[in-house]
């Protein structure tokens with residue numbers, strides 16, 4: 001396979017620190033090799049069980065131990081979820097991502113209800129994603145049988161910095177859940193947060209861990225920390241747009257086939273800033289006026305931005321089919337023994353890659 005998995009932190013840092021114009025150009029070039037640059041996927045988040053979480057993730061307003069203003073609630077009903085999914089579909093979303101403030105999934109009536117929610121949304125011809133905390137292999141299989149399309153479980157940061165932010169579970173636990181999801185046909189969504197006080201080395205370290213997964217995650221959300229009063233990270237400085245653009249561009253280059261999702265933090269970004277992220281290879285967003293518990297741009301504003309930028313909304317399941325085709329082409333490149341230049345460390349991308357790929361396809 002031509003996809004490079006053995007990235008080192010140094011190689012990734014070299015990319016992250018390139019002069020911005022070069023980085024943007026390189027990332028945009030890779031983006032065009034694997035994706036339609038004018039199509040963006042739109043997901044809607046739904047917090048099906050809010051607050052009261054026993055974990056101590058330093059960024060999270062849903063952790064019971066922090067004194068935030070959050071009003072928690074019990075698991076939503078299947079009917080409530082169906083109504084919200086229909087609303088999301090009518091406003092252009094192709095995917096619903098259901099989040100629960102759980103440490104891990106427990107077998108029982110609540111999980112049975114979540115499985116029913118998955119079946120219900122699936123019948124609406126929408127992609128269904130869940131983010132419910134840690135999963136066993138058996139639970140991943142049951143979600144697959146119910147029709148789950150994607151499972152979100154973020155690595156959040158580098159293995160080294162993780163301990164500074166969360167103590168109630170380890171990096172290995174996160175990787176184990178991703179592994180359990182990979183044993184099924186459910187696609188993997190895993191990314192992280194920037195702006196938690198980590199260094200550029202930690203951002204690169206997180207990308208090393210994600211890029212080494214084989215296959216690489218089908219989607220990678222890049223969140224800017226939303227500092228919430230009452231959490232240990234409430235005083236963190238907001239990240240600059242340049243850091244976001246660099247992170248998106250680097251993610252695009254090291255994981256060329258993935259959907260890079262511009263996630264939390266968009267309320268602080270201008271349209272121009274977001275446009276730069278799309279140019280750098282972001283091709284997915286969370287839409288709807290709320291993320292899980294914090295604000296997100298108004299959906300009408302987003303659609304206006306799409307119109308201004310000439311962006312189209314991706315249809316449900318469209319990417320899955322495209323990716324299968326790209327993987328086939330990818331293995332042909334591997335068979336010819338010609339690795340695309342951008343998979344070699346420190347190499348500038350050039351137009352030969354395009355010509356080379358055309359030759360392979362011919």
Ligand code: SAM
Pocket residue numbers: 059060061062099100101102103131132133134152153154156192193223224225226227228264292
């Ligand atoms: N409890 C589950 C878990 O931790 O996997 C699912 C829900 S959890 C809220 C999903 C993700 O939201 C976290 O992994 C983190 O990346 C992101 N997140 C939570 N709070 C955030 C914040 N204040 N700013 C940015 N991202 C945040």
Ligand code: DTB
Pocket residue numbers: 045061097099131152154191192221222223226263264290291292293294295
């Ligand atoms: C992800 O990476 N970001 C989303 C989704 N996956 C679940 C969540 C962002 C949450 C931001 C804080 C909040 O709204 O509570």
Ligand code: SF4
Pocket residue numbers: 053054055056057060061062063100101102103133
């Ligand atoms: Fe709980 Fe998930 Fe928030 Fe951590 S990120 S406190 S596990 S809801």
